[in-house]
Amino acid sequence: MDIKWICNVCGFRDPMYKHYHWSCPICGSPLDIEYKPVYEYGSKGLDRFRGLLPLTPLKFIGEGETKTVVEKLDGTEIMFKLEYMNPSGSFKDRGTTLALSYAYTMGFNEAVEDSSGNTGISVALYSRVYKLRSKIVVPATTSREKKCLIKMLGAELIEVPTRGDASNYVLSLASKAFYVAHTWSPFYIYGASSISFEIYEDYGEPDVVILPVGSGGLLLGVMKGFEILNSLGKILKIPRPIAVEGYSIQPVFKTVKGYEEKGEDSSLAEGIMVPNPPRLNEIKNYIDRYGGDIILVGNSEIIKALEELLELGFVVEPTSATVYAAFKKYKDKLKGLKVLMVLTGSGLKICKEYRVS
Numbered sequence: 203m204d205i206k207w208i209c210n211v212c213g214f215r216d217p218m219y220k221h222y223h224w225s226c227p228i229c230g231s232p233l234d235i236e237y238k239p240v241y242e243y244g245s246k247g248l249d250r251f252r253g254l255l256p257l258t259p260l261k262f263i264g265e266g267e268t269k270t271v272v273e274k275l276d277g278t279e280i281m282f283k284l285e286y287m288n289p290s291g292s293f294k295d296r297g298t299t300l301a302l303s304y305a306y307t308m309g310f311n312e313a314v315e316d317s318s319g320n321t322g323i324s325v326a327l328y329s330r331v332y333k334l335r336s337k338i339v340v341p342a343t344t345s346r347e348k349k350c351l352i353k354m355l356g357a358e359l360i361e362v363p364t365r366g367d368a369s370n371y372v373l374s375l376a377s378k379a380f381y382v383a384h385t386w387s388p389f390y391i392y393g394a395s396s397i398s399f400e401i402y403e404d405y406g407e408p409d410v411v412i413l414p415v416g417s418g419g420l421l422l423g424v425m426k427g428f429e430i431l432n433s434l435g436k437i438l439k440i441p442r443p444i445a446v447e448g449y450s451i452q453p454v455f456k457t458v459k460g461y462e463e464k465g466e467d468s469s470l471a472e473g474i475m476v477p478n479p480p481r482l483n484e485i486k487n488y489i490d491r492y493g494g495d496i497i498l499v500g501n502s503e504i505i506k507a508l509e510e511l512l513e514l515g516f517v518v519e520p521t522s523a524t525v526y527a528a529f530k531k532y533k534d535k536l537k538g539l540k541v542l543m544v545l546t547g548s549g550l551k552i553c554k555e556y557r558v559s
């Protein structure tokens with residue numbers, strides 16, 4: 203297959219297996235991948251969709267094929283996609299397995315990443331599986347549990363004072379190693395699109411998808427997945443995307459609505475505290491193009507949603523609970539519809555007692 207890096211801003215193109223670029227070398231924009239999707243099956247995990255994806259993993263350790271639990275709540279049929287059941291406990295494994303499989307094929311022997319959360323843990327795990335060394339740069343605020351897990355998985359943990367310092371420091375390592383750059387990487391978008399392929403095969407297309415938005419890879423991937431299915435004539439309509447941010451950091455809300463909305467602190471949803479998503483315009487375009495919306499939630503709504511999800515049997519982290527908190531605020535507009543809610547990350551990586559204040 204003729205696969206190329208492509209920049210949709212300046213038109214840059216380069217064969218994907220010739221050079222690695224984590225961003226456009228000409229204009230600095232995030233890159234996409236050019237290839238021709240076909241409906242062709244492989245075996246298991248993401249390889250099951252080998253014709254629909256630009257690449258598939260060399261190894262399978264159980265990522266993808268996550269369970270879906272369907273519940274009828276408040277007159278809405280909700281498909282809870284249990285992405286926290288992936289090998290390292292989050293949907294990020296779908297993107298990481300593509301990224302590190304590519305890094306292995308390209309002959310890299312080290313992966314570096316700046317992430318204090320699920321991606322750092324996922325990259326540490328898959329680096330070990332693909333026999334690459336890994337360095338994960340984290341801000342000092344990273345929780346003890348997550349730092350401990352990253353080290354246990356065999357990565358070198360580098361602590362710097364702030365999140366901004368982590369982004370700068372990782373660039374000093376990027377020239378000699380594979381910089382994963384998950385907030386920029388199209389591998390994470392195509393990895394997430396496999397969620398849509400699985401939902402389509404098991405349940406058909408939903409009317410609405412509700413997704414937490416930090417850097418936006420999940421929303422962009424799920425929407426791209428349904429677009430690919432639509433372009434191949436498999437589905438007739440694309441679901442409406444409902445993005446969810448916290449009141450504390452709301453770049454997508456501000457871009458889509460043109461103003462900011464005041465509300466309570468939302469720092470419990472640390473996975474979506476991303477002030478400058480590199481693909482902000484792409485996120486806005488999907489919301490505008492498919493009649494979507496953006497909802498803000500705060501800590502007390504997140505804790506209440508987390509408690510209700512536990513009652514349903516879902517052990518998730520607070521960031522994952524934002525989608526259920528958003529559903530509660532928006533449910534009157536969703537009666538009679540089929541709604542996909544992606545539960546992104548496991549609650550087993552954290553141990554805190556949350557209290558509604």
Ligand SMILES: [Zn+2]
Pocket residue numbers: 209210211212213214226227228229230231
């Ligand atoms: Zn460019």
